[in-house]
Amino acid sequence: MSEYGCKVCRVLDDYGMNRYEDQLVEQWQADGGQRKGYRQLSEWFNVLLLRREMDRAGLSTLGDEAESKYERLRSDEAIAKEVATELANAGLPINQIRDDFVSYGVIRTHLKNCLEKEVSTSSGEWERDAIEISREHARGKISEAFRSLQNKEKVTAGGDVSVSVTAEIECENCHxxxxxxxxxRRGYVCTCNK
Known part of the structure; x- marks a missing residue:
């Protein structure tokens, strides 16, 4: 049995990042538009981890350098391999760091189960979380399918490709x-019933 409640607990301890736990909770419990969802929090956490390790290795993290490296590590296999090799050559244990990146589900488990934290659900937060979880799942599946199509040379792209998932609502009366x-955000789909 692990001494840690979850992967986030272990990573915080292993990398000396425990002081960031309060920031994680604050961003999750922030009001309205300032509140970050689980996916945003997992990306923030993973970039933070990568930035700290890049700093320790003496690599530049000015501007969005860590964010850029993180995105490239998550992109096309060839690009990810190139970036991983570059970071490994600079002295980063990049394979271990990548293994320690956390998913949005692990962030959710950490906040709700390990820390036993909650957010106010009076303003529709659980619904927003459900929408975001569904979007993240769809984004992951579409990315996986697209990479497969690229590998089979059924589709090409001139550079990195990012997947965006938008859900739309349609009024059956006025379409x-x-x-x-x-x-x-605005509280209605259409004005045909007003």
Whole structure:
């Protein structure tokens, strides 16, 4: 049995990042538009981990250098391998670091189970979380399928490719279609019932 509640607990301890746990909770419990979802928190956490290790190795992290490296590590296999080799040659244990990157599900487990934290659900937060989890799942599956198509040379791209998933809501009466985020933000899909 592990001495840690989850992977986040272990990574925080292994990398001396425990002081960032409060920031993680604050970003999750922030009000309204300032609040970060699980996917955003996992990306923030992973970039933070990579940045700290790049700093320790004496690599530049000015600007968005760590964010850029992180995104490239998650992209096309050839690009990810190139970046990983570059970082390994600079002295980073990049394979271990990549193994220690956390998913949004692990972040959720850490916040809810290990820390027993909650956010106010009165403003529709669980619904937003469900939408974000569904989007992240779709994004992952689409990325995986697209990489497979690239590997089979069924589709090409001139550079890195990112996947964006937008869910739309349509009123069956007037057929107005809007992105779900916009409908939630403004409080309605259409005005045909007003």
């Amino acid at each position: 107005t279609r809007v992105p779900i985020d916009r409908a939630i």
